[in-house]
Amino acid sequence: MAAPYSKKVMDHFMHPRNVGEMENPDGIGKVGNPVCGDIMEMYIKVKDNVIVDAKFKTFGCGAAIATSSMATELIKGKTIEEALKLTNKAVAEALDGLPPVKMHCSVLAEDAFKGAVDDYLKKKTGVGLQGWRPHEEDHEH
Amino acid sequence: MAAPYSKKVMDHFMHPRNVGEMENPDGIGKVGNPVCGDIMEMYIKVKDNVIVDAKFKTFGCGAAIATSSMATELIKGKTIEEALKLTNKAVAEALDGLPPVKMHCSVLAEDAFKGAVDDYLKKKTGVGLQGWRPHEEDHEH
Amino acid sequence: MKRIYLDYAATTPVHPDVAAEMQPYFSEKFGNPSSIHSFGQEAKAAVERAREQVAGLIAAQPEEIVFTSGGTEANNFAVQGIALANEDRGNHIIVSKIEHHAVLEPARFLENHGFKVTFLPVDNDGLVHPEDVQKAITDKTILVSIMHANNEIGTIEPIEEISKITKEKGVYFHTDAVQTVGSIPVDVNKLGVDLLSTSAHKLYGPKGVGALYIRKGTRLEPFIRGGGQERHRRASTENVAGIVGFGKACELAKNELQSRIDHLIPLRDKLIKGIKDNIQDVVLNGHPSIRLPKNVDITVKYVEGESMLLNLDIEGIAVSTGSACSSGALEPSHVLMATGISPELAHGSIRFTLGRLTTDEDIDRVLEVYPKIVEKLRKMSPLVKK
Amino acid sequence: MKRIYLDYAATTPVHPDVAAEMQPYFSEKFGNPSSIHSFGQEAKAAVERAREQVAGLIAAQPEEIVFTSGGTEANNFAVQGIALANEDRGNHIIVSKIEHHAVLEPARFLENHGFKVTFLPVDNDGLVHPEDVQKAITDKTILVSIMHANNEIGTIEPIEEISKITKEKGVYFHTDAVQTVGSIPVDVNKLGVDLLSTSAHKLYGPKGVGALYIRKGTRLEPFIRGGGQERHRRASTENVAGIVGFGKACELAKNELQSRIDHLIPLRDKLIKGIKDNIQDVVLNGHPSIRLPKNVDITVKYVEGESMLLNLDIEGIAVSTGSACSSGALEPSHVLMATGISPELAHGSIRFTLGRLTTDEDIDRVLEVYPKIVEKLRKMSPLVKK
Ligand SMILES: Cc1ncc(COP(=O)(O)O)c(C=O)c1O
Numbered sequence A, B: 001m002a003a004p005y006s007k008k009v010m011d012h013f014m015h016p017r018n019v020g021e022m023e024n025p026d027g028i029g030k031v032g033n034p035v036c037g038d039i040m041e042m043y044i045k046v047k048d049n050v051i052v053d054a055k056f057k058t059f060g061c062g063a064a065i066a067t068s069s070m071a072t073e074l075i076k077g078k079t080i081e082e083a084l085k086l087t088n089k090a091v092a093e094a095l096d097g098l099p100p101v102k103m104h105c106s107v108l109a110e111d112a113f114k115g116a117v118d119d120y121l122k123k124k125t126g127v128g129l130q131g132w133r134p135h136e137e138d139h140e141h
Numbered sequence C, D: 001m002k003r004i005y006l007d008y009a010a011t012t013p014v015h016p017d018v019a020a021e022m023q024p025y026f027s028e029k030f031g032n033p034s035s036i037h038s039f040g041q042e043a044k045a046a047v048e049r050a051r052e053q054v055a056g057l058i059a060a061q062p063e064e065i066v067f068t069s070g071g072t073e074a075n076n077f078a079v080q081g082i083a084l085a086n087e088d089r090g091n092h093i094i095v096s097k098i099e100h101h102a103v104l105e106p107a108r109f110l111e112n113h114g115f116k117v118t119f120l121p122v123d124n125d126g127l128v129h130p131e132d133v134q135k136a137i138t139d140k141t142i143l144v145s146i147m148h149a150n151n152e153i154g155t156i157e158p159i160e161e162i163s164k165i166t167k168e169k170g171v172y173f174h175t176d177a178v179q180t181v182g183s184i185p186v187d188v189n190k191l192g193v194d195l196l197s198t199s200a201h202k203l204y205g206p207k208g209v210g211a212l213y214i215r216k217g218t219r220l221e222p223f224i225r226g227g228g229q230e231r232h233r234r235a236s237t238e239n240v241a242g243i244v245g246f247g248k249a250c251e252l253a254k255n256e257l258q259s260r261i262d263h264l265i266p267l268r269d270k271l272i273k274g275i276k277d278n279i280q281d282v283v284l285n286g287h288p289s290i291r292l293p294k295n296v297d298i299t300v301k302y303v304e305g306e307s308m309l310l311n312l313d314i315e316g317i318a319v320s321t322g323s324a325c326s327s328g329a330l331e332p333s334h335v336l337m338a339t340g341i342s343p344e345l346a347h348g349s350i351r352f353t354l355g356r357l358t359t360d361e362d363i364d365r366v367l368e369v370y371p372k373i374v375e376k377l378r379k380m381s382p383l384v385k386k
């Protein structure tokens, strides 16, 4: 038995998918804050409105790394619109759940991905993701 | 192992000396108070200023019974003056000590005996034991 | 000489199955439940399993159970925790006069710190009257604390009726169930209480562990402050082995409850009858029928309690007394005094409490030995005149 | 795979001799020490023997030891007990910023109830400066509480120097010695403290039992109220088996203290050197030499603590982290922050604490596995740029 995490979380934590930086990404999302102990960077490559590749680098706990990994897996191959439907809860569920104190990690992953889309849209159209702002880091949640 | 008492106390408690009432005692001391859970009555017979017999009846805990028993033993055969030198500490010491919370029982025994002498002197001379009053029952000691 | 233990209300031997269950948690599965690594998670899982077992015995949810160091801490926690968290709503609390010191002392402490405390009377059988609770409640009342059953006289209080009143008035209700959990059925919902204290060593679990049941939604301040254990309600590294033992003891109690009761009641009634038949001038303290299956508390006139206890101990029979002498205080039992008996009689009380290992032969032996002891002591008593 | 436990500061396995000593006190010698009969007196004698053993380890008198449910209760008891009993003399208390939560939380509680609390800073090595204590004391100060050694960074505080000041000023001095008793010499008279907290499970005793040393003459209110146990200083039926175990653990610690230290220091220094030699950008937290023999607390730049911990756990190595994630809070360790390091670095801390069963091979194994883990995680870290 190990850790207060599900097997899925531990699998993505120990064998994270899509780790690394990307050469010439079409969009980059950077979220988190060293004070809180989590920093995520997510990179996407988009072709014909489809996310053909995604990568990440994360400084953070087990849940932060696993949610980054799972988020990149989930968005790869999806259209921007499909991918934007992805919520932090979906990421957590795909990992068979997270301990309550770790749910903020899934929020970070959602933000990182949406930040990357925002960046992509800004570059392409000059206008970012409409109505979107990353969640505030909230020390209480 | 039994009870928080010395062997001597347990011996005098289980096999108390001089239990019982006395026919025509020369002096009777009655002390204690049912509210406090101890009542002692001590009886003495005096001949030529010597305590030739002593008896007691006690309602009370192990220490109350043992100190009554020991007190009667200690005064028997002594002159009134010798016997009056007897303090509650001497009774407790003769029993190889008492637990601190039980020291008041030895005070009762001293009072019971002195009460008996007081009664004897009053009957004989019309004047009781000089300067003597039983200790106040003190709920704090 | 076989030693006969008849002081099960004071404490109980740990059940062998409980001791066996605890064993691995000392030197092998010794992790700190707060640790993330496998040693810690193993310990944490054990604590959570125990929480379910304890909850299961009293029909609570596991999240409503907070482990403590015993019944006393649970009572302190309940009384002070409610007082501190609800000061804005009022400063009045109600307890009965026959509560355990572990409720009375925290109540008196609050009294010295700005709270008002009503100490409710009981009748001659030791029962609190629900009407008295009703009358005592004011719009400043924030807590009523009435024990489920009294440890000395064994009377079981009408908790269900009282909780109807506290619910109606919107006042928190705590019950000290240290003597009842594992002895008679305890269901927090049927009882209708918001808080309930229990202690493992009264039900064949280890000493030094207990629990406070806290109904969901209850406003309560922590009592022991520090780390975030027990969902921030009770700090300190968990007593894992003790908690595991408590859990197992609750599981056993749940399975065996009815058979324990069926075993005890005939023995209890035999002892009461035997004493009454063989010793003159004795009085059964507490309620004649609304009493714990384990409890026989009697007053023997003209004789002091400790002197009976010591004589029984010499015969290998372990009992208890509410008399002053045993506690080091000079006052007679506050419980007996509250039932209206005289101090003199209160000093002559003796308590036999029966348990799992008590046999019919044990009762026979008591009935053989005890009347002689009383006779011997009465011969010494100045209260008995020829 | 052999599991390697390197979290001895979190808790320790019960020593086999301790477990053996406890064994009879569950189901055989199970009496309640308050009972007058032989079962009770047997238990009471065991508790008093343990009291002597605990006192013996810290050069106290047995009457100065009050048993508690652990280090947390001892700390709560000391801080609140002094505050309540000495309110007439003043309402100011002084603690360090790096105290355990079991001191900080009671202090904050008092702060919300009319007391003033000074939280003293520490230097980069985690040392409290005695001059700062001197300056902080006012004529309203009633208590100074500074821990003997910090649980996270292992720094040992200058208690003797601070006690010179508190004595001169006539202020009570409490020290949380939970991490030092059984680890380094602790003598209450040399230290010059009035109160000292300890916890059995940190020195191979059971969880759920501890003690507060209270120097004779100290004015202190009880914390847990109820019956008259522990000379009216701490109510509740004594955790007899736990107390017996604690006593035995103290006796063993006294006999083995020097050999334990001699065993740990070379292993500790080997681990520190090995990590520094094999991993770049690491910092040893706490004082380089005035530190506990068991403690190796380091910060690994660019990597978060929990992610290292989990990787080590997969390899069977159990360690701890002061990082936010492990406690469920988002703030980094208050201890590391007080030593002046950045939050980012504080999140990258990891604590190895060594003990009786740690071998040279264990250290080799860590040094083989750990650098690879850091390398792997740094590859994922956005703080490391190609
Ligand atoms: C009714 C009642 N409440 C509370 C307690 C205290 O429990 P503990 O000894 O576990 O602190 C006891 C027994 O001692 C008890 O009988």
Ligand SMILES: Cc1ncc(COP(=O)(O)O)c(C=O)c1O
Pocket (backbone or CB within 6 Å): C235, C236, C237, C238, D009, D069, D070, D071, D072, D073, D075, D100, D102, D147, D149, D150, D151, D176, D178, D179, D199, D200, D201, D208, D210
């Ligand atoms: C320095 C310090 N103080 C207090 C405590 C609390 O002790 P316990 O867990 O026994 O309550 C601990 C450990 O948890 C500690 O390391």
